[in-house]
Amino acid sequence: MPPRFYLNKTINAGQVIELSDDTEHYATRVLRLRENDKITLFNGKGGEYSGRIISIKKSNTKISIDQHYDFEYESPLNIELVQAICVNEKMDWIIQKAVELGVTRIQPISTNRSVVRLSTERAAKRLRHWEKTVISACEQCGRNHLPQVLPLISLADWLSNQKTDQVHQHFNFMLSPTADKTLSNFPCPTSDTVITLAVGPEGGFTSEEERGFLHASFTPVQLGQRILRTETAAMAAIAAMQTLWGDF
Numbered sequence: 001m002p003p004r005f006y007l008n009k010t011i012n013a014g015q016v017i018e019l020s021d022d023t024e025h026y027a028t029r030v031l032r033l034r035e036n037d038k039i040t041l042f043n044g045k046g047g048e049y050s051g052r053i054i055s056i057k058k059s060n061t062k063i064s065i066d067q068h069y070d071f072e073y074e075s076p077l078n079i080e081l082v083q084a085i086c087v088n089e090k091m092d093w094i095i096q097k098a099v100e101l102g103v104t105r106i107q108p109i110s111t112n113r114s115v116v117r118l119s120t121e122r123a124a125k126r127l128r129h130w131e132k133t134v135i136s137a138c139e140q141c142g143r144n145h146l147p148q149v150l151p152l153i154s155l156a157d158w159l160s161n162q163k164t165d166q167v168h169q170h171f172n173f174m175l176s177p178t179a180d181k182t183l184s185n186f187p188c189p190t191s192d193t194v195i196t197l198a199v200g201p202e203g204g205f206t207s208e209e210e211r212g213f214l215h216a217s218f219t220p221v222q223l224g225q226r227i228l229r230t231e232t233a234a235m236a237a238i239a240a241m242q243t244l245w246g247d248f
């Protein structure tokens with residue numbers, strides 16, 4: 001399969017287009033692609049484009065676009081992962097794997113027991129970094145739509161922004177090792193169901209935070225009797241939902 005690149009531009013079949021600087025560096029210096037090599041481009045607006053490198057010059061690599069294909073590899077489930085922020089490498093790992101497993105949106109949250117604290121400036125920098133992580137995960141796994149990563153917000157603010165939405169059905173899950181229910185207690189969601197999955201930090205949610213989730217109509221669910229690390233819990237829950245109701 002030709003290597004895939006995200007390009008934040010309008011793309012049309014028959015056109016000659018230039019790669020962006022980041023993409024060009026990766027394509028020509030890291031992957032060492034050459035003239036006439038085939039590549040696939042996508043811009044997040046639907047489908048993907050086959051293309052061929054027609055010239056490589058410093059900061060000016062040109063691609064001729066052959067055809068548009070309306071391929072989509074999105075999960076039938078609309079899952080928003082509400083993830084308590086954790087140390088850099090772990091958070092990157094969670095974002096990368098969550099994209100591969102098919103989430104639609106990722107909301108990082110800071111909680112009372114979060115070890116990581118970010119200033120506004122550092123949070124903005126992390127957000128740009130996470131957006132790049134989403135792009136490379138989509139390039140790698142074949143998704144042509146970029147899941148959204150939302151700016152870091154405190155759990156208290158996030159909960160107070162939650163509104164009842166009459167248009168969609170909602171499954172709101174809070175992962176808690178002491179919950180009575182499991183995911184298999186729930187029926188298959190309909191195509192317009194929004195599934196919100198909240199995962200706590202290493203120290204878990206506080207009881208006050210758990211009460212906040214209950215007040216916002218979240219149901220505690222457990223993933224077996226063992227305590228999982230936060231990153232294991234998030235990925236296990238998404239994989240379980242894809243197996244029970246999605247495309248696994």
Ligand code: SAM
Nearest residue numbers: 175176177199200201204222223226227228233
């Ligand atoms: N002592 C903490 C507690 O009791 O919540 C453990 C926290 S665990 C390391 C991190 C997060 O992963 C938890 O807040 C929860 O959201 C999720 N988690 C871990 N194991 C789980 C399980 N067996 N069932 C449901 N959620 C789990």
